Structure formats: structure tokens, C-alpha cells
Amino acid sequence: MSTAITHTAILTGRSLRGIWRMPVFLVMNLVQPIMWLLLFGQLFKSVVDIPGFGAGGNYLEFLTPGVVMMMALFASAWAGTTYIQDMDRGVMDRFLTSPTNRGALMVSSLLYQGMTTVVQTLMVIGIAWLTGARFHGGVSGLLLLLLAAVLLTAVFGALSNAVALLLRQQQALIGISQLLTLPLMFLSSAIMNTKLSPQWVQNVAAYNPFEWSVIVGRQALSAAPDWASIWWHLGLLAALALVMTWVATRAFRAYQRST
Amino acid sequence: MGSTIIESGSDTALAAVDLHKSYGGGRGRPPVKALDGLGFTAATGSVFALLGPNGAGKSTTVKILATLSRADSGTATVAGIDVQRHPERVRRAIGFVAQRPVTDPMDTGRENLVLAGRLQGMGARDAKARAGELLDRFALTDAARRLVRGYSGGMARKLDVAMGLMHRPQVLFLDEPTTGLDPQARAEMWAEIERMARDERMTILLTTHYLEEADKLAARLAIVDHGRIVAGGSPEELKNELHGDSVVIELDTAAARPAAAVTETVVRAQEALARLGTLRDIVMDDDVLRARADNGARALPHVLAALETAGVGVVSAAVARPSLDDVYLRHTGHTFASAQAGQAVAERAGDLAEVAR
Ligand SMILES: Nc1ncnc2c1ncn2[C@@H]1O[C@H](COP(=O)(O)OP(=O)(O)OP(=O)(O)O)[C@@H](O)[C@H]1O
Numbered sequence: 001m002s003t004a005i006t007h008t009a010i011l012t013g014r015s016l017r018g019i020w021r022m023p024v025f026l027v028m029n030l031v032q033p034i035m036w037l038l039l040f041g042q043l044f045k046s047v048v049d050i051p052g053f054g055a056g057g058n059y060l061e062f063l064t065p066g067v068v069m070m071m072a073l074f075a076s077a078w079a080g081t082t083y084i085q086d087m088d089r090g091v092m093d094r095f096l097t098s099p100t101n102r103g104a105l106m107v108s109s110l111l112y113q114g115m116t117t118v119v120q121t122l123m124v125i126g127i128a129w130l131t132g133a134r135f136h137g138g139v140s141g142l143l144l145l146l147l148a149a150v151l152l153t154a155v156f157g158a159l160s161n162a163v164a165l166l167l168r169q170q171q172a173l174i175g176i177s178q179l180l181t182l183p184l185m186f187l188s189s190a191i192m193n194t195k196l197s198p199q200w201v202q203n204v205a206a207y208n209p210f211e212w213s214v215i216v217g218r219q220a221l222s223a224a225p226d227w228a229s230i231w232w233h234l235g236l237l238a239a240l241a242l243v244m245t246w247v248a249t250r251a252f253r254a255y256q257r258s259t
Numbered sequence: 260m261g262s263t264i265i266e267s268g269s270d271t272a273l274a275a276v277d278l279h280k281s282y283g284g285g286r287g288r289p290p291v292k293a294l295d296g297l298g299f300t301a302a303t304g305s306v307f308a309l310l311g312p313n314g315a316g317k318s319t320t321v322k323i324l325a326t327l328s329r330a331d332s333g334t335a336t337v338a339g340i341d342v343q344r345h346p347e348r349v350r351r352a353i354g355f356v357a358q359r360p361v362t363d364p365m366d367t368g369r370e371n372l373v374l375a376g377r378l379q380g381m382g383a384r385d386a387k388a389r390a391g392e393l394l395d396r397f398a399l400t401d402a403a404r405r406l407v408r409g410y411s412g413g414m415a416r417k418l419d420v421a422m423g424l425m426h427r428p429q430v431l432f433l434d435e436p437t438t439g440l441d442p443q444a445r446a447e448m449w450a451e452i453e454r455m456a457r458d459e460r461m462t463i464l465l466t467t468h469y470l471e472e473a474d475k476l477a478a479r480l481a482i483v484d485h486g487r488i489v490a491g492g493s494p495e496e497l498k499n500e501l502h503g504d505s506v507v508i509e510l511d512t513a514a515a516r517p518a519a520a521v522t523e524t525v526v527r528a529q530e531a532l533a534r535l536g537t538l539r540d541i542v543m544d545d546d547v548l549r550a551r552a553d554n555g556a557r558a559l560p561h562v563l564a565a566l567e568t569a570g571v572g573v574v575s576a577a578v579a580r581p582s583l584d585d586v587y588l589r590h591t592g593h594t595f596a597s598a599q600a601g602q603a604v605a606e607r608a609g610d611l612a613e614v615a616r
């Protein structure tokens with residue numbers, strides 16, 4: 001167990017060193033949330049006027065938790081590209097022929113993704129605040145939003161890593177993540193209140209992990225959170241994150257069988 | 260000549276028995292048979308070389324022994340540990356230097372080494388000290404703090420080998436360790452490999468395309484072709500098995516054109532020599548004829564006379580004591596040089612790509 005923890009720490013350290021050496025990445029992470037917030041914020045500004053939308057008349061405030069989760073979803077769906085890079089560079093084979101803990105390989109990748117999600121989330125919140133959005137959840141609300149975003153990252157980061165280990169191809173991974181992320185995003189209340197959508201969308205959204213995280217985030221930032229809903233959806237996300245991490249760790253075996 | 264060389268004694272560091280491995284061909288294509296009953300043993304503290312043409316199954320063998328890949332059937336032990344049953348324990352005992360680079364280009368040389376050591380369970384201080392030692396030994400100290408992305412091919416290769424040595428493994432796998440090194444760096448690498456086997460009693464499994472390298476370093480070697488071992492023994496034993504000298508004759512086919520006439524010349528030459536009967540194992544390689552004779556010097560005049568009678572011109576003729584090249588030719592059916600030609604082109608293309616970068 002202590003080996004697993006040590007390995008997780010040093011492998012996470014390696015990933016963080018890597019990002020530090022690619023400042024372009026940091027800039028991209030700053031530009032993206034601004035783009036989403038301003039783009040969607042302007043495009044859908046007047047949807048709040050539709051009767052029954054709710055959200056107290058401020059679309060930016062409605063949108064912000066949606067953008068937080070969107071960024072987490074998009075970034076984590078790409079997580080596997082780092083694995084593929086490591087495979088192409090032979091680094092993965094070296095890890096797998098040394099007593100590197102398999103769980104640590106998976107968890108360190110998710111931890112690193114989780115950390116970037118935290119930074120991104122804080123940036124989105126900061127930018128939204130600067131452009132006039134106000135949130136009422138306080139520090140605990142913010143922490144719950146972060147927790148939901150990190151759990152969402154773990155779910156899709158693990159899935160992306162598993163796909164990377166099974167398919168080993170950058171194009172295939174990117175194709176699958178695009179195929180997955182866009183429908184997940186539109187079958188949710190991230191940018192549009194699902195109460196205004198057809199019934200079937202609402203039904204499907206109930207099973208959408210991305211929607212779970214949006215619900216938690218939006219409730220956590222609201223003036224009167226629905227605590228039962230928050231804990232229930234956080235529980236679902238946590239359980240799914242655990243299962244996905246376990247499954248993805250098993251995928252190392254499949255990778256080695258075909259090496 | 261069996262497909263398995265068994266070396267008796269409890270001093271066996273590596274043993275592979277009847278390994279089979281196929282890779283899925285993908286989309287309806289038949290699977291590729293990479294290993295087809297390969298087996299060998301290597302003694303502790305010795306250098307054992309696997310030699311063979313491209314695609315023979317050398318890397319596949321190394322990957323199975325290093326626990327990266329799994330055999331479809333057969334067994335293998337490394338340092339007395341079964342690779343299928345206790346891969347974790349095997350991984351502590353081995354260093355693995357793959358054919359392709361294994362270092363992270365976005366880390367510095369030192370960071371790469373320290374990370375490898377830490378993953379092997381070394382403490383931070385130990386790992387740093389050992390990294391410094393190895394950087395020194397491979398003359399990389401000046402580059403230690405630079406990103407590996409900026410290393411030359413040879414520097415990166417030396418770092419790859421250093422990575423495999425961090426935790427002082429009992430068994431070291433080196434898959435083509437000197438490919439891409441300049442002659443000086445290659446000589447240094449050879450000296451280092453010899454020293455490690457001798458002073459540290461490390462068992463080293465080496466794959467190589469350089470016959471010279473196997474001849475110089477390996478106590479024993481095995482020639483691999485089509486996923487099985489076609490010959491094995493010490494370099495001396497293998498050469499002695501050939502009995503006699505090698506005879507190499509370059510036929511004059513320049514006058515004979517078109518291609519059909521070349522073939523005809525070659526056929527005439529072969530028929531003439533078959534009638535003469537003093538040459539064995541005749542193999543044609545374009546317009547170069549290779550064969551064996553009990554006494555090359557005595558046979559040569561008769562051979563030349565027979566060729567002249569048959570109307571075949573000769574550009575050059577040579578007699579030599581058997582070399583590992585001849586062993587290779589005998590067992591794989593093609594000369595080493597022609598097996599390598601394809602690879603050399605690919606390598607040169609790779610070098611050019613590197614220069615372009
Ligand atoms: N991951 C893989 N997937 C599919 N086929 C593979 C894979 N690895 C190896 N092969 C095939 O298995 C055979 C043996 O390959 P291997 O890499 O062991 O050869 P090698 O002796 O190391 O050759 P080289 O001298 O070119 O390195 C080849 O036909 C190769 O195409």
C-alpha cells in the first residue's frame with residue numbers, strides 16, 4: 001500500500017513537471033473558459049426570459065456551473081492521449097517492466113487531471129465573477145462544486161485511459177471522446193434548462209453522469225441548495241469513479257496481452 | 260540441431276522453453292506467428308546473444324522474458340522466477356532496455372534516471388546518487404540537466420541503458436543496445452557490457468544485428484529465424500561446425516544482359532560446380548556465390564577452371580576461415596549483409612529525419 005502511495009506521488013510529480021514545461025497548455029486553459037462563458041453567455045442571453053426557465057433571470061449564473069463541468073468533461077475525455085504518448089515513446093513499456101504499481105499509474109493520471117480541473121474551475125468562477133455573476137453557496141458551495149468536477153474528471157479520465165490502453169491509437173481515442181462528449185453535453189442541463197426540453201431528454205439526462213455533476217454544481221452555488229439531491233448525485237459520481245478506475249486499471253492486462 | 264539448447268546446471272539465469280506467440284493480424288488477416296517453439300538457456304553472469312534477421316522474433320522473446328508481453332504457451336524463468344506466475348518478482352530482478360527509446364523526452368536525463376530508480380523502490384537520496392554515478396559512467400554528466408528531447412540519438416541510447424541499470428539488476432535485457440551509436444561509443448558500450456558481466460556477475464541477454472558484436476561479447480549465442488532457434492552455441496563452436504573454409508566468388512554478369520541471361524549464367528555456374536563436387540552449401544546472392552570447402556586454397560584452382568570451361572567469367576575469388584557471417588548464412592539462408600540492407604535504408608531515413616528536426 002505504501003508503495004502504491006509513493007508511486008502515485010512520484011508519477012503525479014512527473015506529470016506536473018511536464019505541464020510546467022508546456023506553458024502553451026496553461027494559456028489554452030485560460031482562453032477556453034473565457035470563450036465558452038462569453039460565447040454561450042451572449043448566444044443564449046435571452047433564454048432566461050422564456051417562462052419556466054427559472055435561474056432568477058441571470059443566464060451567466062445559470063451557465064457557470066455548466067461550463068465548469070463542460071471543461072472538466074472535455075479535458076478528462078482527452079486524458080488518454082497522455083497514455084498514448086507514453087506508449088509511443090516507450091515510457092509505458094518501461095513502467096510496465098518495472099515494479100511500478102498499476103493502480104498508481106492510473107490514480108496518478110487521474111490525480112493530475114483532477115488538479116488541472118481544480119485550477120480550471122477556479123478560473124471559470126473567477127472570470128464569471130468578473131463579468132458580473134454572483135454565487136450564493138459560499139466556500140462550502142465552492143468546495144462541493146470542485147468535488148463534483150474532480151469526480152466527473154475521474155470517471156471520464158479513467159474511461160479515456162482505458163480506451164487508450166485498449167485501442168492504442170490517438171485518432172480512435174479522439175473519435176470516441178468526441179462521439180461521447182457532445183451528446184452527453186446536450187443531454188444535460190449544462191447550457192439549457194432540461195425542464196424546457198422534451199420528456200425523453202429529461203429521462204435520459206437522469207442517467208447521464210455529466211448531468212449529475214451539473215446538478216451538484218448548480219445546487220451547490222445556489223442560494224437554497226437541495227441537499228438531498230447534492231449528496232445523492234455526489235454518491236453516484238463517487239461510486240462510478242471508483243468502478244471506472246478499477247476497470248481502467250484492469251485494462252493494463254489487455255494492453256500487455258497485445259504487446 | 261534441435262530448436263532448444265539446454266545448458267545443464269543450477270547456474271541458469273534465463274530459461275525459455277518452447278515459447279509460442281502469435282499476434283492478431285487484424286481485420287481478417289491471418290495472425291502473425293512471432294515465436295514458434297523458441298527455447299534456450301543462459302548461464303548466470305554470462306552474455307547471451309540472440310541474432311537474427313528482421314522479424315525473426317528477437318524482440319518478442321525479450322518482451323516475454325521481461326514480463327511486458329505474455330507467451331501463448333511455453334514457460335520462461337528469469338533468475339529462477341517464473342515470468343507468468345510471479346511477474347512482480349521478475350520485475351525487481353531485471354533491467355529492460357527496449358529496442359525503441361524508453362526515456363521521457365520532456366524530462367531531463369537526471370529526472371528520467373531518478374524516476375526509474377524510485378519506481379524500483381530506491382529512496383530519493385539513493386536514486387540521486389546512483390543517477391549521478393551512471394551519468395558519469397556514460398559520459399552524460401554535462402547533459403544531465405538538459406531535456407532528453409535535445410539529446411542526440413547516441414546520447415539517448417546511452418541514457419536508455421543507464422535507465423536499465425539504476426537498481427543494479429541481476430539480469431539485464433538489451434534489445435539492440437548499440438544501434439545508432441558511432442564506432443567510438445559502440446566500443447565504449449561493449450567495454451561496459453563486458454565489465455558488467457565480469458565484475459557484477461550480471462547476466463545479459465543481448466539482441467543484435469552486428470555479428471561482430473555477438474562474436475566479441477557473447478559467451479553463447481543463438482540464431483533466431485521465423486520464431487525458432489536454428490543454431491546455438493559459443494561463437495567458436497558455431498564456426499567449427501561449418502567444417503572448412505568459406506569460398507566467395509563474384510561472377511561476371513555485367514556482359515550478360517537482360518536479366519534472363521544473368522540467371523542463365525548463374526545456373527551454368529552452379530551446374531558446373533555441382534559436377535565438380537568439391538564445394539558444399541552453395542548459395543547465390545545476386546551475382547555472388549558463397550560456398551564451403553574442406554580446403555579452400557586447394558579447391559580454388561579447380562573451381563576457377565570449372566567455371567572457365569562452363570564459360571562463366573569471374574570478377575573476384577576469395578577464401579576465408581569461417582566467420583559468424585558464414586554461420587548466419589548457413590542457418591538463415593541469406594547473408595547477413597543482404598538481411599541488413601533493408602534495415603540500413605530504414606535507418607538512414609530515420610537519421611535524415613533526425614537531422615531535419
Ligand atoms: N505488437 C505487435 N503486433 C503485431 N505483430 C507484431 C507485434 N510485435 C511484433 N510483431 C510481429 O512479430 C514478428 C516478430 O517481431 P520481433 O519484433 O520479435 O522481431 P525482431 O527479431 O525483434 O526483429 P528486428 O530485428 O526487426 O527488431 C514480426 O513479424 C512482427 O511483425
Ligand SMILES: [Mg+2]
Binds near residue numbers: 317318319358434
Ligand atoms: Mg527487434
